[in-house]
Amino acid sequence: MNDTADAPSAPLAIELRDIVKRFPGVVANDGVDLSVRPGTIHAIVGENGAGKSTLMKTLYGAHQPDEGTIKVYGKDMHFRSPKDAIERRIGMVFQHFMLAKNFTVWENIVLGQEPGRFWKLDVKQAKNELRELGRHYGLEVDPDALVSDLGVGDKQRCEILKVLYRGASILILDEPTAVLVPQEVDELFASLRELTRTKIMRYGQEAQPATVIFISHKLDEVLRHADAITVIRAGKTVGEVSDPSTVTARQLAEMMVGSELPTPETRESTVTRQRALEVHDLTVEGDADSARRALDRANFAVHVGEIVGIAGVEGNGQAELVEAIMGLEHASGTILLDGLDISRYSTLERKARGLGYIPEDRQKDGLALPFSIWENAILGHQRVRPYAKGPWIDRDGARARTAEIVERFDVRTPSIDVPAFALSGGNQQKLVVGREMMSEPKVLLAAHPTRGVDVGAQAVVWDILRDARAAGLATLLISADLEELIGLSDRLLVMLRGRIVAELDPSTVTPADLGSYMTGANVAEVH
Amino acid sequence: MGRFGRALIAPVAAAAAAIIISSIALLLSGNNPFTAFNEMWKNVNSAESIVLIINRSVPYYVSGVAVAIGFKMNLFNIGANGQYILAALVAAWAGAQVSLPAPIHVTFILLVAMLVGAAWASIAAILKVTRNVNEVISTIMLNFIATGLVAFLLAEQFREQVTGSLVAQTETLPPSARLPTLDRLFEWTGLDFGNADLLGFLPFAIALGIGYHLLLNRSRFGFELRLSGANPEAARSSGVNPNAMIMKTIILSGAVAGLIGMHSLLADPQFFKYGDQFPRLLGFTGISLALLGRNHPAGIAAAAFVWGTIERGTQPLSRIGIPPEIGVIMQGSFLLSAIIAYEVVKRRNDAAAASAASKAIHEPPPSSPPGQADAAGVRT
Numbered sequence: 001m002n003d004t005a006d007a008p009s010a011p012l013a014i015e016l017r018d019i020v021k022r023f024p025g026v027v028a029n030d031g032v033d034l035s036v037r038p039g040t041i042h043a044i045v046g047e048n049g050a051g052k053s054t055l056m057k058t059l060y061g062a063h064q065p066d067e068g069t070i071k072v073y074g075k076d077m078h079f080r081s082p083k084d085a086i087e088r089r090i091g092m093v094f095q096h097f098m099l100a101k102n103f104t105v106w107e108n109i110v111l112g113q114e115p116g117r118f119w120k121l122d123v124k125q126a127k128n129e130l131r132e133l134g135r136h137y138g139l140e141v142d143p144d145a146l147v148s149d150l151g152v153g154d155k156q157r158c159e160i161l162k163v164l165y166r167g168a169s170i171l172i173l174d175e176p177t178a179v180l181v182p183q184e185v186d187e188l189f190a191s192l193r194e195l196t197r198t199k200i201m202r203y204g205q206e207a208q209p210a211t212v213i214f215i216s217h218k219l220d221e222v223l224r225h226a227d228a229i230t231v232i233r234a235g236k237t238v239g240e241v242s243d244p245s246t247v248t249a250r251q252l253a254e255m256m257v258g259s260e261l262p263t264p265e266t267r268e269s270t271v272t273r274q275r276a277l278e279v280h281d282l283t284v285e286g287d288a289d290s291a292r293r294a295l296d297r298a299n300f301a302v303h304v305g306e307i308v309g310i311a312g313v314e315g316n317g318q319a320e321l322v323e324a325i326m327g328l329e330h331a332s333g334t335i336l337l338d339g340l341d342i343s344r345y346s347t348l349e350r351k352a353r354g355l356g357y358i359p360e361d362r363q364k365d366g367l368a369l370p371f372s373i374w375e376n377a378i379l380g381h382q383r384v385r386p387y388a389k390g391p392w393i394d395r396d397g398a399r400a401r402t403a404e405i406v407e408r409f410d411v412r413t414p415s416i417d418v419p420a421f422a423l424s425g426g427n428q429q430k431l432v433v434g435r436e437m438m439s440e441p442k443v444l445l446a447a448h449p450t451r452g453v454d455v456g457a458q459a460v461v462w463d464i465l466r467d468a469r470a471a472g473l474a475t476l477l478i479s480a481d482l483e484e485l486i487g488l489s490d491r492l493l494v495m496l497r498g499r500i501v502a503e504l505d506p507s508t509v510t511p512a513d514l515g516s517y518m519t520g521a522n523v524a525e526v527h
Numbered sequence: 528m529g530r531f532g533r534a535l536i537a538p539v540a541a542a543a544a545a546i547i548i549s550s551i552a553l554l555l556s557g558n559n560p561f562t563a564f565n566e567m568w569k570n571v572n573s574a575e576s577i578v579l580i581i582n583r584s585v586p587y588y589v590s591g592v593a594v595a596i597g598f599k600m601n602l603f604n605i606g607a608n609g610q611y612i613l614a615a616l617v618a619a620w621a622g623a624q625v626s627l628p629a630p631i632h633v634t635f636i637l638l639v640a641m642l643v644g645a646a647w648a649s650i651a652a653i654l655k656v657t658r659n660v661n662e663v664i665s666t667i668m669l670n671f672i673a674t675g676l677v678a679f680l681l682a683e684q685f686r687e688q689v690t691g692s693l694v695a696q697t698e699t700l701p702p703s704a705r706l707p708t709l710d711r712l713f714e715w716t717g718l719d720f721g722n723a724d725l726l727g728f729l730p731f732a733i734a735l736g737i738g739y740h741l742l743l744n745r746s747r748f749g750f751e752l753r754l755s756g757a758n759p760e761a762a763r764s765s766g767v768n769p770n771a772m773i774m775k776t777i778i779l780s781g782a783v784a785g786l787i788g789m790h791s792l793l794a795d796p797q798f799f800k801y802g803d804q805f806p807r808l809l810g811f812t813g814i815s816l817a818l819l820g821r822n823h824p825a826g827i828a829a830a831a832f833v834w835g836t837i838e839r840g841t842q843p844l845s846r847i848g849i850p851p852e853i854g855v856i857m858q859g860s861f862l863l864s865a866i867i868a869y870e871v872v873k874r875r876n877d878a879a880a881a882s883a884a885s886k887a888i889h890e891p892p893p894s895s896p897p898g899q900a901d902a903a904g905v906r907t
Contacts, residue, residue, distance in 0.1 A: 328763060347766035357764065365764040368757040375750070380765035382750050393750050414883050421877070422884035 011074030013038035013170055013211040014059065019068035021054050027424075028054035029065070030235035036170075036228070038073070039196050041189075041212045043226035045219065046256055051235040052215045053095075056172050059213075060092040061085035072170070091168025093159045095175045099147045106130055106143035109162045133164055136198065138191045153184040160191070164210075171195070173214040177221060189225040219249040231255040250512050253482075270305035271490050275336070276474030277302040277325075277443040282333035284320040286498075295320040295331070296498040302443065302474040307465065309489030309506065310478045313518050317498035318478045319360065322447050325476070326350060326357050338442055351380055356441030358433055360448045360478070362425075366432040369421035373413055374402040376420045377435050384439075401438065409434030410460055426457025433461055437468060444468065447478045462488065482511040494518055537872045538819075538829075541865035548860040549853055558849050566847055567840035575721030576839060582725065584828075584835035585732045586790040586806065590813025591820055591827035592739050593784035597662075598822050599743060600756040600776045606651060606666025607784035608810025609673030614643040615788030616677050616697070619801035620685040622792075623698035632704045633793060637731075640785040640792075647673060648781020655777070656770045662777065670810075681801070696802025706794040728790035735783065736824040752776055784810060815862050821869065834858060 014036040021029040029051045036042045046052050058065045061079030070077045072088050079085045082092070099108050110126045127143045134140040139157045147155065156176065163171055171192075177185045195210040216222050222229060223244050231239035231252065239255040241247050284295035295317045302308045312318050323329035327347040335343045342350050351357065357380065359365035367376050378387045378398050386397030402416045411430045413423055420428060433449060446465065450458040465475060465488060479485045485492060486506045494502040494517045502517050550560035570576060590607055597604035604610075618640035627635060651669060654660035687698045706727030710720060743749035755762040755772045763769055787809050791798045798805060816834060820826030841854030 326764075327766075346768075347764075351766060359764050364758075364760050366761060368754055368761050370757050371754070378750065379754065379761060382747050382754075382765065388747050391748065392746055395745075418880050418884050419877070422880040424884075 011038075012036060012071070013040075013073060014213070015069075015071040015074075016055070016059065017069045017071075019055060019058055019065045019070075021051075021058055021063070021065050027235055029058070031237070032068075032232060032235065033237045033240075034059075034230050035240070036211060036213055038211050039209045040227035041192055041196060041214070041225060043222040043229045044213065044215045044232060045222055045229060045252060046232035050232045050256070052232055053174055054235075055232065056092065056174055056213070056215060059085070060090060060172060062092075086166055086168070089167055089169045090172065091163030091166060091170070092172040093156070093163055093174065093176060097155050097159055099155060099158060101146075101148040103147055104143065105141050105145050105147060105150070105158050105161075108147055108158060109143075109165050113166055130161060130165070133161055137164075137194045138187070139164075153180060153187070156180070156188070157191075164195075168210070169208055170211045171213065173212065175215050177216060177218060185221060189221075193225075219252050222252070223247070223249060253511060253515070269490060270470050270472075272304040272306070272472075274304040275301045276304045276306075276338060277476065278334075278336040279325065280334040280336075282321070282324055282331055282335065284317075284324050284329055284331045284498075293498050295324060297333070298500055300493060300500065302476055304442075304474055305469055305472050306490045307469050307475040307477055307488050309485040309492045310476065310495055311482065311485050311492055311504075311514055311518055312495035314480060316495045316518075318495055319447070320498070321495070322357075322360070322445050322476075322478060325445060326355065348380075348383055351439075351441075352384055354440075354442035356436035356439065356444040358436055358444070358446040358449050360451070362428050362432050367420045367428060370419055372417050372419055373406070373411070373423070373431060374399045374416040376431060377402040377405055377416075377438075379435070381435070381439060405431065405434040405438050409437070409464065424457075426453040426460075429453045429457055430460060433464055437464060442474065444473055444475045445478075446475055448480060449477070450479075450481065450484060482514055486511065486514070533872075533876075537868035538865055540868045541861055542833075544864035544868075545857050545861035548864075549857045552856050553849070553853060556850065562847065563844060563849050563853065566844060566849070570840045570843055571836050573721070574718045575723045578720050578723040578725045580832065580835040580839045581729065582723070582790075582795075583838060584831040585726070585728055586787050586809050587812050587816055587831040587834055588732050588828055589735060589783065589790065590787045590809045591816030591831055592735055592813075592824070593780050593787060593810075594813040595817040595820070595822040595827060596739070596743075596780040596783060597776060598756075598817050600752050600772065601759075602773065602776055602780070603663045604648065604651075604666055604777060604780045604784070605663055605814065606648060606669045606673075606810070607780070607787065607813050608808065609666070609670035610644040610647045610781045610784035611640075611787035611810050612677050612805075612807060613647050613673045614640040614785035615792055615805065616680060616685060616801045617643045618785075618789070619697040619700065619792055620680075622700050622704045623800075626701065627703060629703040632701075633706065636700075636704055636793065637786065637789060640789055641782040642785070644785020645778045645782040648777050648784065649774070652774045652777035656773055674807075685801075687800075694802060697800045700792070700799045704793065705799055708794075724796075726790065726794040728794040731786070731789070735786070736828060739783075740824045748775075784813075787813070815858070819862055819865050833861070837861075 012035050014034060016032060016034040019029050019032040020027070032051065032055050034044070034055065044052050044055070057063055059070065061082045061084050064078075064080070070079070072090070077084075077088060079088075100111070103111070106123070106127050109130060114121050114126070130143045134157075139161055141150070141154050141157050141161065145154075147158065150158065160171070176188060180188060192212045192214075196212060197209060214226075226244055229239075229241040229244055229247075229252070230237060231241070233256055241252075278301045279298055282295060282298040283293055286292055286294045298321060300308065310318050310321065320329055324331035324333075325335055327345060327350050333343065334341060337350070337353055337355060340353065342353060342355075345353065363369060366379070368379065375398075378393065381387045382393065386394055386401050388394055389397070399416060405411065406413060406416060409430045411423070411427050411434060413427060420431070423431065429449070436444065449465065450461050453461070462484075465477070469475060477485065477488060486509065489506045492504040492506050492509065492514070493500050494504065494514070496518065504514065504517065546564075553560040553563050571580065590611070593607045593610075594604055618636045621639045622632065622636040625632070625635065647669065648666075651660075651662050651665040654665045655662050681695045681697070685697050686695055708724040708727055709729060710724050713720070713725065743753065751762065751767045751772060752775075754765065755767055755769065755776075759769055762772070788801075788805070791806055792801065793799075812834065816827050816830040819830035819833075820828070837854045837857050841851045841857070844851045844853065
């Protein structure tokens with residue numbers, strides 16, 4: 001499995017030390033280390049928002065780290081742009097393909113690197129070279145095919161060929177398997193393995209075998225295919241596994257999630273029998289080209305004083321469920337809020353009737369970053385008191401209410417007049433959560449309420465949710481953080497392919513069990 | 528330096544850059560920049576000139592506000608031009624068809640103009656909402672159609688029926704539809720306006736600016752509009768219907784655009800009718816002014832005044848052998864430098880705000896998480 005184990009003195013292909021990268025409002029990388037031996041397949045695992053993609057972009061020169069050192073084959077590097085990284089033979093395959101759809105495969109691949117002399121493009125040479133590369137590594141794609149006609153797997157091969165064609169010997173792949181079906185995953189890794197074995201041929205010259213770095217959060221494929229694993233959590237390297245055969249998926253998951261973090265446990269049950277939110281046959285049709293419904297006849301209730309957790313691998317209908325309940329997505333079925341049918345109500349009417357909403361991506365859906373904090377506190381409440389008076393925004397009322405939110409929910413800011421982008425991620429989230437809680441909703445939809453925030457803010461948000469539950473709030477919690485789900489929820493619903501496939505008791509379920517329900521391995525048992 | 532002073536850094540720097548660039552242009556064309564600027568100064572440095580500059584700036588201002596309404600929502604209404612020429616023509620014709628007491632007559636014409644502007648703009652809005660047609664493309668196209676339509680209507684239907692006349696124009700509006708000059712309001716100041724009259728549409732433009740400010744910055748509707756511009760996703764999550772907002776904003780922008788020609792039609796004794804001499808390109812100036820004035824009601828007013836000043840100042844330059852086109856160079860370089868300067872200032876302000884906010888956080892650094900899984904082969 002490990003081709004270079006017998007050459008320990010060779011310099012590391014990649015060595016990153018103490019990489020820190022800050023964005024306005026977020027510290028994406030907060031001291032990451034990464035050591036990759038040449039000629040290996042190295043996996044980087046971590047939860048969403050752990051900082052994997054940021055790290056890879058740093059390595060590819062797409063942005064510069066604020067602190068830390070980058071060494072490639074033992075030499076210090078300062079990449080000012082991806083061009084510098086490409087010159088050092090580093091290539092990146094992005095999660096979202098960067099191909100011109102109405103160009104052919106070979107045109108896409110040679111773009112910017114056209115063979116030939118002067119203005120003459122040597123089409124024959126380009127195609128021959130591509131065919132040779134493809135045959136060699138099992139990455140065959142018809143050079144004359146139009147990219148828009150290709151399937152996902154072929155598009156990805158095209159991307160990898162593009163990187164190889166530019167002479168890369170260190171390949172970075174950002175979640176390469178997210179879009180592939182299982183057979184394609186095996187083919188992909190067979191090709192990548194081949195790349196690390198053979199000398200790369202380019203312009204008739206030989207170079208060292210390739211080194212592959214890939215990002216994933218699918219632990220089984222990481223364990224099956226990687227030679228070494230680096231685990232990142234909350235912007236830090238929390239584990240380095242030099243021999244994957246010595247760890248289990250469970251251990252990796254624990255490292256990813258961090259079992260030592262403050263646990264989000266709720267104490268005694270406050271669940272009542274009074275239904276605050278009821279959903280009957282809620283259905284969202286899928287895209288025109290998708291065979292299944294995005295949300296398929298969901299039926300459940302959330303009671304006063306109860307937190308119901310929705311578990312599921314992302315993209316299995318959770319987002320549609322939330323949007324349908326909020327009235328942001330066209331849906332059929334019935335939604336009862338405190339017994340009142342709100343299925344025909346507008347989003348604002350639903351909010352005014354007592355539906356609170358913490359959107360999954362605060363910067364995308366929850367805030368207008370250039371707006372001041374007090375203006376952001378108005379979002380979603382722009383037609384009700386104290387934020388509005390008749391057709392006017394009540395500036396004094398809104399400002400006073402914002403000051404209250406800042407005070408009560410510990411939003412750390414120099415004033416309520418600073419723009420929201422200036423706040424850290426955790427404080428932005430506290431503002432969003434505080435804004436919703438301040439209007440005293442009966443039902444709260446909380447989508448990933450602690451995603452990408454620091455530990456301190458996470459604890460604050462958990463406290464808020466727990467206190468509100470004790471005060472009788474009914475909460476629907478969607479989260480990718482299984483510890484959070486198990487710790488906070490009174491009841492867990494598992495979603496798979498748009499359906500609710502299981503109802504579990506969080507006091508007896510383990511993250512590993514939950515994981516197998518989420519991937520569908522256990523579904524047969526509950527039905 | 529106060530908030531006001533800071534807001535002036537960028538435009539002052541841009542003005543300096545514009546003067547330097549146009550000086551270079553003058554030198555390259557073999558003219559002495561000092562002579563040119565001196566002559567320009569003489570042309571603007573009198574009460575009469577100021578009045579003429581204001582008269583020139585008023586329609587520019589209305590045009591800038593019309594475009595700014597769209598800009599606030601990231602909608603580029605390039606079609607203000609088509610909207611206003613069509614509106615001015617129809618309003619001129621309709622105004623001449625009725626006989627009403629003075630204030631009602633004026634109101635009627637203004638309403639017709641706003642309705643026509645809004646209706647013409649709504650074509651672009653409907654195309655965008657139902658067929659996802661980019662409003663930049665559709666409004667540019669609609670400008671051409673409007674130009675053709677105006678020529679067609681003026682040639683036959685709306686033409687003044689005077690036998691033997693070769694001039695295509697609408698009937699002249701009766702006195703009840705004309706706005707009086709404002710000169711009498713200034714009599715007490717003793718200022719000598721010379722041959723110039725301060726035309727009567729100015730109060731309407733000022734009211735428009737105040738209305739624009741109140742609507743955008745104080746009303747619920749304005750909040751939703753700005754929110755849709757700043758972050759459409761967040762607006763949707765906050766219950767703002769994106770399509771309805773697009774419709775309303777484009778139509779509102781079109782309604783205001785309909786007023787662009789009203790200064791000339793109702794207040795300028797040269798016109799009181801729509802004809803061949805009626806100004807035809809005011810809508811495009813509005814794009815520059817909205818950019819230059821940063822969509823701010825006072826900013827657009829200042830920008831319109833600067834535009835009028837440059838035009839007034841350079842007008843008579845040809846008398847001393849200097850091409851008056853230098854004015855266009857000044858306007859262009861001023862606009863370009865201002866946009867660059869705004870961006871530079873904005874980045875510095877953003878960075879300052881971010882660092883101020885991070886200082887406000889006196890959090891102790893989060894304690895580093897304790898060591899992880901102690902399985903064999905794992906080191907932390």
